Amino acid sequence: MMRYCLIISTLLTTMSLKKCNKIDDSLTLTIPKKGFEVVQQVPATKKGRDQNTLYLPARTLQKEEFNSPELTILIDSMYSVMLKNAGVGIAANQLGKRLQIFIIEAKADNPRYKVLGAVQKQLFINPIITKISSEKMNFWHGCLSAKNEKRGNVATYKWIEYQCQNEKGEIQSGRLDGFAAVIFQHEFRHLMYGTYLDIAKEYIAKAELDKKIESGELPFFDKAPDTLPLLINGYKIGETLDEFHSK
Numbered sequence: 001m002m003r004y005c006l007i008i009s010t011l012l013t014t015m016s017l018k019k020c021n022k023i024d025d026s027l028t029l030t031i032p033k034k035g036f037e038v039v040q041q042v043p044a045t046k047k048g049r050d051q052n053t054l055y056l057p058a059r060t061l062q063k064e065e066f067n068s069p070e071l072t073i074l075i076d077s078m079y080s081v082m083l084k085n086a087g088v089g090i091a092a093n094q095l096g097k098r099l100q101i102f103i104i105e106a107k108a109d110n111p112r113y114k115v116l117g118a119v120q121k122q123l124f125i126n127p128i129i130t131k132i133s134s135e136k137m138n139f140w141h142g143c144l145s146a147k148n149e150k151r152g153n154v155a156t157y158k159w160i161e162y163q164c165q166n167e168k169g170e171i172q173s174g175r176l177d178g179f180a181a182v183i184f185q186h187e188f189r190h191l192m193y194g195t196y197l198d199i200a201k202e203y204i205a206k207a208e209l210d211k212k213i214e215s216g217e218l219p220f221f222d223k224a225p226d227t228l229p230l231l232i233n234g235y236k237i238g239e240t241l242d243e244f245h246s247k
Contacts, residue, residue, distance in 0.1 A: 026053050026098045029070040036081050036095040038144045041195045053093040054145060057245040058100045058191045060126045066169030075123060075167060079103055087144045088113055089183040091190035094145050100126045100241055102187035106179060116179040116221065124164040127188060129237055130173070131161035138224040139182050140209055141196040141231070151209050152200030154231040155224035156185040179221075189231050191241055199229045 025032075042049040049055050065071055074097070082090040082103060088110060091102040106119035136155040143149075159177040162184065166172050176184050189195065197203075204212070212218040235244055 024098075026056075026096055027059055029065060029068070029074050029097075029099070031073060031077055032096070036077055038081065038085065038147075039094050039096055040147060041143075041145050041149070041197055044198070053096050053098050054190060054195065055193050056093070056098055057193070058091075058093050058098045058241060060100050060240070060242055061165070063169060066125075066165065067167065071167060074099075075101070075103070079105075079121075082144075085144050086110065088119065089187045090144065091187045093190055100191055102127070102191065104180065104183040104187060106183065113179065119180045119183060122180075123166060124162070124184070124187075125166065126240070127162055127164040127184075127191070128240055129160050129188065129232075129235065130163050131175075132237055133158040133160070136224040136228070136230065137182065138219050138222050138228060140204070140213075140218075140220070141186060141200070142206065143186070143195050143197075145190070146195055146197055149197060150203035150205050152196040153202045153204075153228065154196050154200045155228040156182045156231050160184060185232050188235075192232060192235060192244060196231060199231055199233060201229055 039053055041054060042052045061071070074092075078090050078092065078095060078101070081095060082088075082105070088106040089102060089104040092099040102124050103121065104119060104124075105121035106113055106116070108118040135158040137158050138153065139156060140151040140153050142151050158181065159175060160181050161173070161175045163171065163173045186196070189199070204218075209218070213220045
């Protein structure tokens with residue numbers, strides 16, 4: 001009897017260790033065999049939010065992961081999904097990868113935002129916002145991770161300065177203004193956690209919004225009032241995303 005109990009105990013311990021040592025695929029650079037699908041937001045009132053990559057901390061990339069074939073393939077795959085869905089930005093956790101990576105780009109002929117002009121393709125790894133404008137801009141956000149959801153009105157800084165790393169791991173810094181700054185902050189919000197739906201207080205269906213903007217009834221890209229919710233609210237300028245998540 002004791003021998004039987006010992007065998008059962010050993011099996012349970014082994015199973016427990018295997019479970020504990022199981023690698024979380026969302027934290028790796030590997031591409032799923034079935035390819036990427038855009039992760040959709042989960043309202044705070046519904047189950048599954050605590051397992052959704054949009055609401056879990058995204059980790060920093062480490063030195064040995066830069067300049068690797070795996071990283072190149074991941075970045076190319078992210079970009080491909082963004083273009084396929086006519087997006088102007090995409091973060092890794094929108095594709096189920098809890099990694100501090102995002103891409104922005106708005107082509108001149110983008111049907112949604114061409115009025116705001118083109119934004120050069122840029123990659124940001126382990127990004128930090130180092131400086132911000134005092135002025136904020138009003139913008140109605142949509143998102144690839146908020147399919148069929150209403151647009152939400154939030155404020156973003158008119159310009160930001162940043163520091164990040166490129167695909168080779170080299171430190172990059174720069175400044176983004178206008179629409180480029182909006183897209184950056186939208187994707188940065190994803191890496192903080194969540195979407196504009198968690199921040200905005202006013203929502204309008206896209207068709208209705210387009211009519212009201214065209215008629216001038218609603219502002220599109222004007223100076224934001226202080227009462228408008230800030231998209232990256234809670235982030236302290238200069239801190240890493242690791243520091244943000246540890247608070």
